[in-house]
Amino acid sequence: MKHRIGILGFGTVGQGLTEILLKKKEFLSKKYGFTYSIVAVADFKFGNVYNPKGLDMERLLKEARAGKKFSKDIVDWDNEKMIKKTDTSVWCELTYTDLQTGGPAINHVRTALKSDKHVVTSNKGPAALFYPEMKKLADKHNVRFMIEGTVVAGTPIINLADGPLAGCTITKIRGILNGTTNYMLSEMEKGMGYNEVLKIAQEKGYAEADPTGDVEGYDARGKVTILANIVMGAGIKINEVPCEGITKITSSDIEKAKKNGKRWKLIGSVEMTDHGVKASVKPEMIEMNHPLAGVMGATNALTFSTDLLGDVTIVGPGAGKIETGFSILTDLIKIHRESC
Numbered sequence: 001m002k003h004r005i006g007i008l009g010f011g012t013v014g015q016g017l018t019e020i021l022l023k024k025k026e027f028l029s030k031k032y033g034f035t036y037s038i039v040a041v042a043d044f045k046f047g048n049v050y051n052p053k054g055l056d057m058e059r060l061l062k063e064a065r066a067g068k069k070f071s072k073d074i075v076d077w078d079n080e081k082m083i084k085k086t087d088t089s090v091w092c093e094l095t096y097t098d099l100q101t102g103g104p105a106i107n108h109v110r111t112a113l114k115s116d117k118h119v120v121t122s123n124k125g126p127a128a129l130f131y132p133e134m135k136k137l138a139d140k141h142n143v144r145f146m147i148e149g150t151v152v153a154g155t156p157i158i159n160l161a162d163g164p165l166a167g168c169t170i171t172k173i174r175g176i177l178n179g180t181t182n183y184m185l186s187e188m189e190k191g192m193g194y195n196e197v198l199k200i201a202q203e204k205g206y207a208e209a210d211p212t213g214d215v216e217g218y219d220a221r222g223k224v225t226i227l228a229n230i231v232m233g234a235g236i237k238i239n240e241v242p243c244e245g246i247t248k249i250t251s252s253d254i255e256k257a258k259k260n261g262k263r264w265k266l267i268g269s270v271e272m273t274d275h276g277v278k279a280s281v282k283p284e285m286i287e288m289n290h291p292l293a294g295v296m297g298a299t300n301a302l303t304f305s306t307d308l309l310g311d312v313t314i315v316g317p318g319a320g321k322i323e324t325g326f327s328i329l330t331d332l333i334k335i336h337r338e339s340c
């Protein structure tokens with residue numbers, strides 16, 4: 001089956017996905033019978049382009065890497081028209097995350113689903129704020145709303161719970177859901193203070209100029225909300241999840257934990273209780289022998305507590321061009337397999 005792909009947002013992830021699709025074109029076709037054309041790209045910075053026969057993606061990558069606007073196949077259509085009018089079967093929504101309103105992404109997702117087109121996204125906004133509505137809309141239009149990349153990039157979390165762990169009752173999910181803060185806590189153990197470590201994290205590109213979303217725990221809260229609603233069917237709203245970041249952790253807190261054989265981690269947690277699903281984000285001192293204690297630097301990890309397997313821990317990257325581009329590919333392959 002030939003998939004006609006549209007990409008909204010040609011930044012880090014959009015370009016990473018394109019690089020993977022180009023590199024693996026033959027592999028995907030031979031191994032899975034997955035063939036594709038990227039026929040539409042819509043991006044603020046580079047412009048909107050469409051070619052029903054397939055865009056020249058090598059050229060688009062070259063122009064984007066050079067910071068130039070796209071030079072061929074340009075259309076003066078807005079995003080809504082791009083989504084509705086182009087001959088596309090699936091849209092990859094890769095614009096910026098807005099955890100307050102969903103941003104433009106929510107309109108992109110709604111429009112695509114209403115136009116009977118699948119949506120694959122790594123954008124937490126639509127998934128954290130509007131998942132039940134989007135899922136209902138997708139079901140109504142017999143298409144898929146796929147969100148693996150919204151939690152821990154390409155490290156399989158949503159698809160792990162839905163696939164290999166299907167049949168288990170998942171009673172608890174606890175983990176390190178934000179690489180920036182895990183990097184900062186790891187570095188603070190080497191003796192540096194919070195402000196010094198934050199500066200280094202910003203220099204290395206782990207933390208943004210405005211680090212609020214990471215250090216206050218809001219990014220992790222978005223992911224916890226997605227897990228609570230999708231894996232545990234909780235129906236909770238993002239603002240209902242208690243959230244505390246790492247800004248109050250001092251060097252002396254780090255030392256105290258060390259002396260007691262423990263280590264600070266920013267833990268996102270979702271748990272099934274007798275009073276419903278409880279979710280939270282907060283710094284916790286965990287025992288050194290816990291599987292999450294050894295997860296250092298920008299790496300992410302999640303432990304699923306299950307009835308049939310006990311605890312299952314998965315460790316992997318939570319960000320990156322190729323790592324997140326891969327999350328989109330896994331969902332595209334899933335859509336492909338379901339439609340064969």
Ligand SMILES: NC(=O)c1ccc[n+]([C@@H]2O[C@H](COP(=O)([O-])OP(=O)(O)OC[C@H]3O[C@@H](n4cnc5c(N)ncnc54)[C@H](OP(=O)(O)O)[C@@H]3O)[C@@H](O)[C@H]2O)c1
Nearest residue numbers: 009011012013043044045094095096097104122123319320
């Ligand atoms: N990068 C990662 O490692 C990672 C990991 C997990 C999840 N994610 C999520 O994946 C999504 C994409 O991330 P990214 O790192 O690729 O972001 P990015 O590098 O900032 O790229 C986003 C691109 O979308 C464009 N854009 C913004 N609003 C748009 C609109 N309304 N219509 C068309 N284009 C628009 C941006 O243009 P301007 O620059 O001109 O605004 C930019 O070129 C985000 O939601 C992010 O949170 C990223």
